[in-house]
Amino acid sequence: MLSRKGCGLLAIAAVVLTIALGVFLGGWYGSGPQAKDGTFIVPNGASLGTVAERLEAKGVIASATGFKLRARIFGAGRDIKAGEFAIPAHASMDQVLGIITSDDVIRRFVTVPEGMPSIMVYERLKAQDQLTGDVQMPAEGSVLPDSYAFERGESRQAVLRRMQAAMSRTVAELWPKRAPNLVVKTPEQALTLASIVEKETGKPSERRMVAGLYSNRLKQGMMLQADPTIIYPITRGKPLGRRILQSEIQAVNDYNTYTMVGLPRHPITNPGRASIEAVLHPADTKALYMVADGTGGHAFADTLADHNRNVAKWFAIRRARGEL
Incomplete structure (x- = not known):
């Protein structure tokens, strides 16, 4: 049997251990x-x-x-x-x-809106101060517009690679599902035409119609005459901020579809998935002409005579607005 003194020591030890354990657990x-x-x-x-x-x-x-x-x-x-x-x-x-x-x-996000040109993608990545390192200027049309998550301290180049990989995957997915007898014969041509469709209309419901119209023009050997292709070599796709000059309309280069037949040399922006799908499944239409209709959309026409009437309506709208 333990002596009374021994029992007391055990009790003290138990108390001390309990206190120490409490401190240890309390600290945790x-x-x-x-x-x-x-x-x-x-x-x-x-x-x-x-x-x-x-x-x-x-x-x-x-x-x-x-x-x-x-x-x-x-x-x-x-x-x-x-x-x-x-x-x-x-x-x-x-x-x-x-x-x-x-x-x-x-996770933080950097967003590339549909139709953002590569120069602005580059500037957006450079301006994100929670990313690190330098980044290369992406090729036009190589980035899929979307929101991309990143972690603080991640490299800008790593985020850009994800953006470009997303575009490669999207094209690889959509190209095999394309409609037959398209005017575009390669994925690269599809991206170029999609970039024009992206810049020519802000109405999702019009994308396939615009794609059908430009497909018709390409098939008939007509100039596309898309205003954004005039602007691209001037600003690299950024907004022009003024009216296009007559000298710019007449400029001969690899992009201006007012002085060349066929597609520009490269895309003029980064098209979104919907514009790519529109080019790969264009509307079944005979339209060859379009002009703004005053609502944010366009009036389409199969013949030049109908187009001229639509143009007259558009000028009347602008006069009523005091724009002319």
Whole structure:
């Protein structure tokens, strides 16, 4: 039997152990020192020790040593993930470890609208200060308009590669499903015509009709006479900001479809999926002409006489608006 003194020592030891365990667990599950919600970046390849020191330095946890010790006991088998994470105010060490070993990485987005030319895609990537490194100017028509998620610190070139891979996948998917007897004979020609369709109408319902009209012109050897092809060599696809000059209409180059028959040398913007689909499935129409109708859309005509009447209506609308 234990003596009364021995029992007392055991009781004291039990109390001390209980207190120590409480402190140990309290340090793990108790509120942390971070006063406000914030973010924390885990670098690629960072060790537990390095992350713990960065967490302490940023005021997320009170002790790097305590975090490492407890993490090895309570977080066995949980790998730290690289990326940027949201850390709530007063997060416990247990919460912090759960966050930085999860897949809840903060994702940000860069958006390429339909019809954005490559020069503006390049400028948008360069202006995104949470991306890193330089980026090459993408070839016109190589980027699929969409919203692309990225992580803070990711390279601009990596995001651009995803944009271009998305376009390659889209063309590879849509080209085999194209309608028969198209005027465009290659995916590259389809992208070029789609880029013109993209710039010529802002109404989704008109895309197939515009594609049908330009397909008819190409088949008949007529000039496309698409105004955006005049602007492209001047601004690289950015808005002109003024009326087109007569000298620009008459300019001879690889893009101006007022002085050349056939398609431009390359796309004049990055067309969206819907415009590509419109070119691969154009409307069954005899239309050869179109002019603005005053509603944001176009009036289409099969003959020059009908077209001239539509043009007269458009000029009347402009006069009524005080634009002429």
